[in-house]
Amino acid sequence: MxxxxxxxxxxxxxxxxxxxxxxxxxxxxxxxxxxxxxxxxxxxxxxxxxxxxxxxxxxxxxTGYADIRMPTGARRVRLTQLMEEHYGEIDVEVAQEVLADHYDVYLQKENNPCSRTVEGHYELDRFEYWGARLPYQPAGAVDGKVMDSNMAKDLSFWARWGSSSGMPFDAEAFLAEHTQYSHLEGYLKDRPTQPWTLFKADEGK
Incomplete structure (x- = not known):
């Protein structure tokens, strides 16, 4: 197909x-x-x-496959590390933590949300290591979704709108700090902290 x-x-x-x-x-x-x-x-x-x-x-x-300066290469390395670290014990809670991970494998920083982290935050990245990208571009991960095998059978899943870590995005504050993106005023939307929420196929009936 x-x-x-x-x-x-x-x-x-x-x-x-x-x-x-x-x-x-x-x-x-x-x-x-x-x-x-x-x-x-x-x-x-x-x-x-x-x-x-x-x-x-x-x-x-x-593609950046082996280049940890780029999001693709960095995420490939970090996701492999996390899967090996949690191998055999990955459940919904662990999966949510993986999606929210902020470890930067290139700079080897524990909490450095940027384009190279599993939860991508381009808006926080100066991109001095990847000249093809604009600095502080308002982009990155915008939601998280998690499901295990039992939930799949039940046609349900957990989801979180915005960052999987709960890190909020304030459009007005962002545009005030990065005026090069002023043309996005009125189009760029806030992404406030939201809770993980369970969705089921039979909801709303």
């Missing part, structure tokens, strides 16, 4: 799971190449960079 009429316009990875069998899968789709990996023991991570070397090297450029 995913390959049908594929034009390569949205090369991506999809992480899928079968809650009944415990099998997980990573499906990567490029223009000419695709890759399917399946496991019943282990994990997959996603970091906005292709894993399949054919897609990464023949269909993409400047």
């Amino acid at each position: 995913m390959e049908k009429k594929n034009n390569g316009g949205y090369a991506n990875s999809w992480l899928l799971a079968d809650a009944n069998t415990g099998e997980i899968m990573r499906f990567e789709l490029g223009l000419k190449y695709y890759n399917v990996e399946r496991k019943k023991d282990g994990y997959f991570i996603g970091c906005n960079a292709p894993v399949d070397p054919r897609i990464r090297n023949l269909e993409c450029s400047n």
Whole structure:
């Protein structure tokens, strides 16, 4: 289904799971190449960079796969560290902590929310290590979603709008400090701290 009429316009990875069998899968789709990996023991991570070397090297450029100065490379390293650290004990609470992680693997700083952390905060990043990006660009992670196998069977999941860590974003204060983005006034919205909230398929009936 995913390959049908594929034009390569949205090369991506999809992480899928079968809650009944415990099998997980990573499906990567490029223009000419695709890759399917399946496991019943282990994990997959996603970091906005292709894993399949054919897609990464023949269909993409400047992916940052091994460059920890860039968000993709840094998140790949940090997510692998966190998955190994919590291997065998990852539940909903641990997953929420992983999504909120602020460790910077490039600068080796424990609490340095920026573009290189799992919870991306481009708005706090000077980007002196990645000249292709604008400093303090108002972008990054805007929500978090967590589900375990039992919740999948129940068609439910936990979600948090805004930062998974609860770090708020004040548009007015941001624009006052970074006037280069004044053209976004009226379009840039606040993202106040929100709680983790449980959503179920039968809600609203």
